[in-house]
Amino acid sequence: MNLDYLWSGFAVALSAQxxxxxxxGAFIGTMVGALPAIGPINGIALLxxxxYTMGLPPESTMILLAAVYCGAEYGGRISSILLNVPGDAGAVMTAMDGNPMAxxxxxxxxxxLSGIASFAGGMIGATGLALFxxxxxxxxxxxxxxxxxVLMVFAFATLGSMVGSAPAKTLIGCVLGLMLATVGLDATSGAYRFTFNEPELGDGIEFVVLVIGLFSISEALLILENQTKGHTVIREMGRMLARWSDIVKITxxxxxxxxxGFVVGVLPGTGASxxxxxxxxTEKRISNSHDTFGKGDVRGLAAPESANNATACGAFVPMLTLGVPGSGTTAVMLGALMLYNIQPGPMLIAERPEIVGGLIASLFIGNILLLVLNLPLVNIFARILTLPNWILVPGILTLSVVGVYSTHSSIFSVILMLGIGMxxxxxxxxxxxMAPIILGFVLGRVMEVNLRNALAISGGDIGILFQSKISLILWAMAIGIAFVPVLLARRAKKRRIAAEQVEQSA
Amino acid sequence: MSHLSTHPRRTGLIGAACLLLLALAYGIGGSTITYAFASDPLGPRVFPVILAIALAVLCIFYARTPGDAEEFPRGLTMVRIMAIPVTLIVFCLLMETIGFPIMVFCIVTIISALFGASFVLSAIGGVIQAALWWFIFSYLLEVYLPVGSLFG
Incomplete structure (x- = not known):
């Protein structure tokens, strides 16, 4: 296997800048993750x-955003453990055993312990990414x-089947994202679609406008609504060093x-949650022989924490090699690359090794930095939890407004962002x-262009979508992933009903 | 609004109806796109129409199994929530006139107060944030930010 791109990536990532x-990025990411108000997507959207305005080269932007992403996965555990409120979606399960321990x-x-698990997850994930x-x-x-x-159909099928409580709603999110992507000039025919004669919509809805509106603005409204629900921060830290026996126990x-975590991350669309x-x-099924899970078992803490960090790395695999993001956050990062007119795909490693290699190398370095930052500075990060919303939220909103204005110098974009936020x-x-909408949006144009190109090749014969072996495998995987969980759930329900009937008759 | 809250099913039905209307409008809009030429068999109309049909079909499933939905706020909470976008829209529209620093001051002061801070603290927060963001964006990042036509 040729790993030259990785070695040249270390040269990029190890430059002083x-x-x-x-x-x-690691510092900001940990703060962003720790604050229950903002998750990794918000942090990346705002940065x-x-x-872009700073004129950073694409590889540096990717390194910054990846550091924020991984940092947020580290930081999420702090509020899960001390506040019993997950700092981000990936840290929900960390609270199950982390908060009882606190x-x-x-x-x-x-x-x-969760810091060590995060580090291990991040390093294993980054190794998997470099190899796969x-x-x-x-x-x-x-x-x-x-x-x-067909690959994109598969991505949406995975998303619908694995994310959210109602598959129809997840898929509606994807379709809404795809619909938003059709706004603007259609490059092949020169037609303006859904622009309502507004010149500023001619280039389509800007990615930054959509992502900041959907995440930051709507989040601010939700925070105001929920701010009466108080939570207590646990301040009693106890001993700061973990016991060696516990470290062995969580291995x-x-x-x-x-x-x-890595495997789930590689699947398109499914993130850390x-x-x-x-x-x-899984860990509960394997290790919960003494019914200790949910009561402060260190293994219940380590399993989800290592998984969410490995997922963050795994999610880069399909994003960098296929142009299909592995999670909501990598969907935003894909959008960031598109701002630089870079379309990720199988040729990216060969054509822009500095971006792919630099990014992967920065994940290794970033994980070491994060461990070093997180172990001694955890008290400082924990103090961030006490930052009042009346300082934080106006700051987020102002940054949203000025961020969009600085990228497009247009009040129209700002107003559009606010409308999208509502x-x-x-x-x-x-x-x-919100993540499926972003995923639909970043994949929308590519999906339509590929469908139209495929049909142009076949002269309009739809059979081309079912011709090659790869297409057929992808169709089979899409159908499998969409329907197997439904069938399994039905079977489980039938068994349960049958068992209840047997019990009643007995 | 308040009736939406107690029944996720009712929220689902209303949501599905709104999305169905969107699908209809989008489908009609998509099927009537005018274009001079098309270099591919599909053209610019078909993909939007496929999406409109997909959305309409998904709305049926959504209405049948609406999943979880949160309660919609009522009364004063709703007014306070709506005050955020209204404040932002009004002051953003005034940005070119009153300038960026005063816009930020007003936005931060009003929104801090909405979050329960006292007027004095809100105003102090407003001054600090106006100075901070102006310094970061105008000086460090060299982004053009309007000073305001009021001040020449």
């Missing part, structure tokens, strides 16, 4: 216009437009969590997830 950018006066140990990315890229080189179209859980819950339930709030109240 990129090291500093990585360190700043994106700043990075209540038992073992907050310091919980933070250190070239492999997947070499397979994907054989993809034509038809295969790409198995951490390894399993990391592998599950899925992997952490899958790894927690729609986002309505959708979130209705139980819709």
């Amino acid at each position: 990129n090291l500093l950018i990585g360190l700043i 994106l216009p700043i990075a 209540r038992q006066g073992r907050a310091g140990e919980a933070l250190m 990315a070239p492999l997947l890229a070499s397979i994907a080189i054989g993809f034509g437009p038809a295969e790409y179209f 198995g859980a951490t390894l399993r969590g990391s592998i599950i 899925v992997s952490s819950s899958v790894s927690y339930t 729609v986002g709030w309505l959708l979130r109240k209705g139980g819709f997830d």
Whole structure:
């Protein structure tokens, strides 16, 4: 396997400027993750216009955003453990055993053990990314437009099947994103679609406008609504060093969590929230012989924490090699690359090794920086939890407005962002997830272009979508992933009913 | 609004109806796109029409199994929530006139107060944030930010 791109990536990531950018990103990311108000997507969305305005080269922007992403996965555990409120979606399961540990006066140990699990997850994930990315890229080189179209159908099927409580709502989110992507000039026919004669919509809805509106603005409205619900920060840290016996005890859980996390991350669209819950339930099934899970078991803490960090790395595999993001946050990062007119795909490693290699190398370096930052500075990060909303939220809103204005110098964009934010709030109240909309949006144009190119090749014959072996495998996987969970749930329900009937008759 | 809250099913039905209307409008809009030429068999109309149909079909499933939905706020909470976008829209529209620093001061002061801070603290926060963001964006990042036509 040729890993030259990785070695040249280390040269990029170890330059003084990129090291500093990585360190700043790791610090900001941990803060962003720790604050329950803002998750990794918000942090990246708000930093994106700043990075773009600063004129950073694409590899440095990617290093910054990746550091924020991984940092947020580290930081999320702090509020889960001390506040019992997850700092981001990936840290929901960390609270299950982390908060009981903190209540038992073992907050310091919980933070250190979860820090170690996060580090292991991040390093295993980054290794997996370095090894699998070239492999997947070499397979994907054989993809034509038809295969790409089916790949995107597969991505949406995975998303619908694995994310959210109602698959229809997740898929509606995807379709809404695809619809938003059709706004603007259609390059092949020169037609303006859904622009309502507004010249500023001619180039389509700007990515920064959509992502900041959907995440930051709607989040601010939700925070105001929920701010009366108070939570108590646990301040009693106890001993800060973990026991050696506990570190040994979490080894198995951490390894399993990391592998599950990486595999889930590679699946298109499924992020840390899925992997952490899958790894927690798996670990519970394997290790919960004494019914200690949910009461402060260190393995219940390590499994989801290692998984969510491994997922963050795994999610880069499909994003960098296929152009299909592995999670909501990597969807935003894909959008960031598109701002630089870079379309990720199987040729990216060969054509822009500094971006792919630099990014992967920065994940290794970033994880070491994060461990070093997180172990001694955890008290400082914990103090951030007490930052009042009346300082934080106006700051987020002002940064949103000025971020969009600085990228486009247009009041129209700012107003559009606010409108999108209100729609986002309505959708979130209705139980819709925002990540599928972003995923639909970043894939929209590519999906349509590939469908049209495929049909142009076949002269309009739709059979081209079912011709190649790769397409057929992808169709089978899409159908399998969409329907197998439904069939399994039905079977389980039937069995349960049958068991209840047997019990009643007995 | 308040009736929406107690029944996720009712929220689902209203949501599905709104989305169905969107699908209809988008489908009609998509099928009537005018274009001079098309270099591919599909053209610019078909993809939007496929999306409109997909959305309409998904709305049926959504209405049948609406999943979780949160309660919609009522009364004063709703007014306070709506005050955020209204404040932002009004002052953003005034940005070119009153200038960026005063816009930020007004936005931060009003929104801090909405979050329960006292007027004095809100105003102090407003001054600090106006100075901070102006310094970061105008000086460090060299972004053009309007000073305001009121001040020449």
